[in-house]
């Protein structure tokens with residue numbers, strides 16, 4: 001099966017079209033207003049309505065309260081919600097039940113101890129996004145273009161579908177897939193020409209590289 005790709009933080013109809021034509025599985029709309037990838041709900045609604053059928057539309061929030069999530073889910077036809085803050089397992093379960101949408105929980109990894117969170121959140125989330133832990137001084141909990149040590153999750157098995165994220169680019173995604181066995185990968189800054197500006201050529205190169213089969217050993 002081809003590796004599934006999520007591209008996070010799309011903000012224009014042109015890049016949605018290019019991503020869909022290149023074969024993306026998920027597109028992410030970023031509702032964290034400090035992000036260079038922020039999409040206001042009305043913009044995200046227009047983009048979502050323009051997204052081809054078959055591409056899943058993911059709404060990304062950071063520690064969002066019910067008022068924000070009510071507004072987002074009323075405005076934007078989302079298929080999934082990505083929780084990318086410090087949401088507890090209880091909050092993940094609450095969001096899932098309240099909105100009736102599958103929830104992706106992001107887990108930041110820097111140490112083997114962090115990787116244990118994957119088992120905990122695997123009990124309540126529909127999918128997990130295994131990302132690099134944000135540096136302490138970063139205003140962004142994700143989208144920092146940093147990779148973590150993939151050995152920390154090397155060929156681990158988790159009971160829920162998961163995506164590898166963090167510093168993935170067209171250059172390193174093939175190796176990342178090979179090393180971790182990830183069947184799904186996610187990128188934001190790795191396919192941009194400037195912060196928040198997605199580059200169609202880089203998106204195409206990323207998707208091709210993510211799906212490249214390793215050369216057989218001779």
Ligand SMILES: O=C(O)c1ccccc1NCC(=O)[C@H](O)[C@H](O)COP(=O)(O)O
Nearest residue numbers: 008035142143144145166167187188189
């Ligand atoms: O991308 C952002 O600006 C962002 C801001 C706040 C929370 C999460 C954010 N991104 C979440 C993603 O799913 C990214 O794709 C993931 O963190 C990987 O980012 P990158 O290392 O830039 O590929």
